[in-house]
Amino acid sequence: MSENQTFSIASIPGDGIGGEVVAAGLRVLDTVAKLSEGAIAFDVTEFPWSSEYYLEHGRYIPEGGLEELKAHDAIYFGAVGSSEVPDHTSLWGLRLAITQPFDQWANIRPVTFLPGVRSPLRKADDTELDWIVVRENSEGEYAGMGGRNLSGRGPGNEVALQTSVHTEVGCERIIRFAFDIARSRSVKKVSSVTKSNAQQYGMVLWDEVFARVAQDYPDVETESVLVDAMSAKFVLHPEDLSVVVASNLHADILSDVGSALAGSLGLAASANLNPERRFPSMFEPVHGSAPDIAGKGISNPIGAISSAALMLDHFGLDEQADEVRQAIENVTAAGILPRDLGGDSNTVEMTEAIVSQLEDIHARAN
Ligand code: GGG
Numbered sequence: 001m002s003e004n005q006t007f008s009i010a011s012i013p014g015d016g017i018g019g020e021v022v023a024a025g026l027r028v029l030d031t032v033a034k035l036s037e038g039a040i041a042f043d044v045t046e047f048p049w050s051s052e053y054y055l056e057h058g059r060y061i062p063e064g065g066l067e068e069l070k071a072h073d074a075i076y077f078g079a080v081g082s083s084e085v086p087d088h089t090s091l092w093g094l095r096l097a098i099t100q101p102f103d104q105w106a107n108i109r110p111v112t113f114l115p116g117v118r119s120p121l122r123k124a125d126d127t128e129l130d131w132i133v134v135r136e137n138s139e140g141e142y143a144g145m146g147g148r149n150l151s152g153r154g155p156g157n158e159v160a161l162q163t164s165v166h167t168e169v170g171c172e173r174i175i176r177f178a179f180d181i182a183r184s185r186s187v188k189k190v191s192s193v194t195k196s197n198a199q200q201y202g203m204v205l206w207d208e209v210f211a212r213v214a215q216d217y218p219d220v221e222t223e224s225v226l227v228d229a230m231s232a233k234f235v236l237h238p239e240d241l242s243v244v245v246a247s248n249l250h251a252d253i254l255s256d257v258g259s260a261l262a263g264s265l266g267l268a269a270s271a272n273l274n275p276e277r278r279f280p281s282m283f284e285p286v287h288g289s290a291p292d293i294a295g296k297g298i299s300n301p302i303g304a305i306s307s308a309a310l311m312l313d314h315f316g317l318d319e320q321a322d323e324v325r326q327a328i329e330n331v332t333a334a335g336i337l338p339r340d341l342g343g344d345s346n347t348v349e350m351t352e353a354i355v356s357q358l359e360d361i362h363a364r365a366n
Contacts, residue, residue: 003261006041007315010072011012014094015051017299019077024301024351025076025308029354032312035362040317045072051082051090060093066101070163070279077284078227078304083172092144094341095284099137102279104272105170106177107135107251111258112267112306115333117341121261123238131241132181133258135251136174137272139165140202142248145316166247171209177275178181178245188215188219191255193230193246204280234258237350259286259303264340266300269307271314282295283311293339297346300338302328323365326359327355 337343
């Protein structure tokens with residue numbers, strides 16, 4: 001590794017438990033920097049953009065805010081969602097206001113089964129399960145196209161349109177991205193998910209692009225599965241999965257099912273990538289702001305810490321990323337678990353246990 005690499009990170013804790021899980025991830029990154037003995041540094045700038053900020057200023061991201069973010073190597077995001085702001089206002093005001101203009105078109109969401117964590121799937125007891133959901137992150141059902149109209153119909157007869165947009169370019173880039181990931185895995189398989197029997201335009205286009213792109217990857221096994229059948233497959237035959245590529249909405253739902261099967265939504269990590277690196281990519285736990293437990297210090301930091309490991313991968317710090325993932329595995333294998341996984345460790349105790357494992361792993365390797 002070259003000496004003195006400094007990575008600038010924009011941190012946006014956001015709402016609810018976002019603050020505590022982002023603090024946990026930054027504590028782990030601090031440890032990675034300390035263990036590198038000066039070779040790596042993370043220069044973190046915190047942005048206070050949240051629902052509280054919105055209620056005070058009338059917007060989530062101030063004028064010029066995206067320009068400020070653009071100057072960073074990566075964004076580390078917590079969560080957005082508050083009982084005081086409609087969910088569609090907060091999602092479009094903060095998370096989508098970053099992912100869409102920064103063209104973070106690939107959202108990867110690994111489904112990871114950790115040792116010591118009980119899965120609701122009996123099969124997980126004796127079968128190696130590990131797959132990755134690749135979410136189209138720029139268009140589809142999240143295109144924001146549509147409208148509402150009451151005119152000429154009167155109260156009780158309103159009409160609303162919510163239009164999905166699937167472009168050939170958008171389908172092709174995410175499908176190729178999924179195939180490239182599949183090639184790097186031991187099981188070289190891509191499962192494409194649509195609902196093209198019912199949605200005969202956009203999702204048929206997706207299926208056709210999938211079939212065409214697949215011809216360029218003869219070494220990768222493929223299947224096309226309807227989203228309802230794929231939901232059943234997640235539960236009944238998850239051992240058949242390696243890379244699952246789906247539209248914005250379908251992949252969002254499927255990845256929640258996947259992380260619940262792995263034990264909890266609190267475990268799930270994600271990376272919103274701009275693969276061309278024209279804009280910073282954004283790393284965030286899949287979970288939301290969890291207002292029911294916010295402020296109690298008991299949230300599960302594993303999703304956020306695993307997302308920080310994905311950020312390390314993005315920086316080319318593969319060894320450090322693997323050490324963080326190993327530290328998490330060692331902690332759960334030792335039975336140190338947060339509340340959502342049936343344990344009694346709080347956020348800080350979980351984080352310190354992971355930090356301590358990271359130090360041990362690093363010391364043994366060096
Ligand atoms: N950390 C992820 C987060 O806060 N997500 C909020 C949310 O409601 N996401 C829904 C979505 O992105 O589709």
